[in-house]
Amino acid sequence: MQKYLLVLFLFFFYQSSAQQYTDSVYRANIKSIELYNQSKAGSLPAINLNSGDKLVLGFDDLTGQTSNFYYTLEHCDALWNSSRLAPAEYLQSFTEDQIINYKYSSGTYQKYVHYEIIFPNANIIPKYAGNYILKVYEDGDQQKLVFTRKLYVLNSRVSVAATIVPSNNVQHRQTNQKLNFTVDFGQLRIQNPATDMRVLIMQNYRSDASILNREPNIIRGTQLIYNNVNANDFAGRNEFRYFDMRxxxxxxxxxxxxxxxxxxxxxxxxxxNRNGQPYEFQFDNNGNFFILNQDGSDPRVDADYARVFFSIDARKSATEGSAYVIGRFNNFKPDANSALKFDAASGRFTTMLLLKQGVYDYEYVWIDNATKQADDTVIEGSHYETGNDYQLFIYYRPPGARWEELAGFQQISTAKNQNR
Structure with missing residues (x-):
């Protein structure tokens, strides 16, 4: 019995620890979390090291009461494992800061407190490039986690050239998009490309649609060439569905x-259900969402919340599997909060989500009871023509270093099929 309890404890401890290094929310009253580069709302939360770049973090507390929220950063490797560095090693100033900038909602049915910070600032300054987990917690106690968010600090030291082509697999040529790319590391000291450099490709900021490249298939001088015929082959998916609740x-x-x-x-x-239907162009924001309010002047505090009812004729039943509604607004996570319930009378899956005014992209994911695998193409379909953005993150481990830094970044779009 004691052995069983120990195994159970270790399992839940591991699950809890693993969640700390991804985008997670631990309080049901925390909504509408946004983290982006100050230059553009909804952008990738990335800044250049030792630059004037700033990140904006905003979120709402639906209790309507103020709390003592704090935040800190933790350095991680390319796979979002802790780098196991002391905070004083990767932070130049203090190791935590209190969030003191907040405003109460104004003229809304749903009362809330909106919190916002802009950083790096005098209290929080990252010293190294790389992946960072932003942790927000209560009363200065990191055991009272409120939510976590991923962000990126770039020290650009390599160049990247990438192209998007149809899949080499004949069966997937109408549905998939393949990336070939070359990294030029210039004057960097690369002793073993398989251990010193790793490249992560992500589709539309989605960690659930990413591929890690551990080593190139061709090395030519200072160029690492990644063009394996079977590698970096992504389902093109479909254009996102969206609704306008401004x-x-x-x-x-x-x-x-x-x-x-x-x-x-x-x-x-x-x-x-769009699976099996021909491709149809539709403008979307590649899964993103934006908090906006046409009826007010400051959506941070005068945008209201609404109970939003989703329904899908999935051409499936609950005996076959489960349906989920996902987007960047809920970190593309098919979980209990995004699950739909099957209505036998109508033959549809339905759910209700509490969302703040704005514009939202979304799609449906299906988890089959037999395979237990999440697959959005079952309901949405997949097309080579779909417009997608791909992000390439190049990680480099300097000789003798105990951490990986983000040494390069490039975004490429299928819309223009060129770097931008």
Missing amino acids: SLKAGAHGINRIYRDTGFSVQLNTDI
């Missing part, structure tokens, strides 16, 4: 009806 006074794209009683309820149009 106004709660009138309907817009994707919205069927808006109700108001003690709060707002928004019924979206019923979605259909």
Whole structure:
């Protein structure tokens, strides 16, 4: 019995620890978390080392009461494992800071407190390039985690050239997008490319749609060439569905009806299964979301919350598997919070999510009862023509160093199929 309890404890301890190094929320009252480069809302939370770049973090506490929130950073490797460095090694100033900038919501049915910080600042300054986990916690106690977010600090020391081509697999040429790329490391000391440099490719900021390249298949001088015929082959997926909830006074794209009683309820149009249908262009934000309010002047504090009702005719039943609605607004996570319930009477999967006014991209993921694997193409389909952004992160471990730094970054879009 004691052995069983020990194994159980270690399992939950590992699960809890692993969550700390990804995008997770630990309090149901915390909503609408945004983290982006100050130059552009919704952008990748990345800055250049020792530059004037800033990140903006904003979030709402739906209790409507102020709390003592603190934040810190922890350095991680390319796979988001802790680098096991002391905070004083990778932070130049203090090791934590309190979030003291907040405002109460104004004129909204749902009362909340909006918190916001801009960093690096005088208290929090990263010393090394690399991956960082931002931890927000209460009362200065990191055991009272509120949420975590990934961010990137870049020290550009390599150049990258990438192209997008159809899959080499004949069966996937109409559905997949393959990346070939070359990294030129210039004057960097590279003793073993398999251990000194790793490249992560991510589709639309999605960690669930990423591939890690551990070593090139060709080395030519200072160039590392990654063009293996079977590597870096991504499902093109489909254009994201979206709805426009910038106004709660009138309907817009994707919205069927808006109700108001003690709060707002928004019924979206019923979605259909798009698998097997021909590709159809639709403008989207590649899974992103933006907090916006046409009825007010400052969406940070005057945008209201609404109960948003989703429904999908998935052409499947609960005996076959489970459906989930995901997007960047919930970190693309198919979990209990994003799960839909099957309504036998209508044959549809439905759910309700509490969301702040704005524009939201979303899609549906299917988890089959037999395979237990999450797959969005089962409901959404997949096309080579789909517009996607791909992010390439190049990680470098300096000789003798105990950490990996982010030495290069490049984004390429299928829309132009060129670096931008």
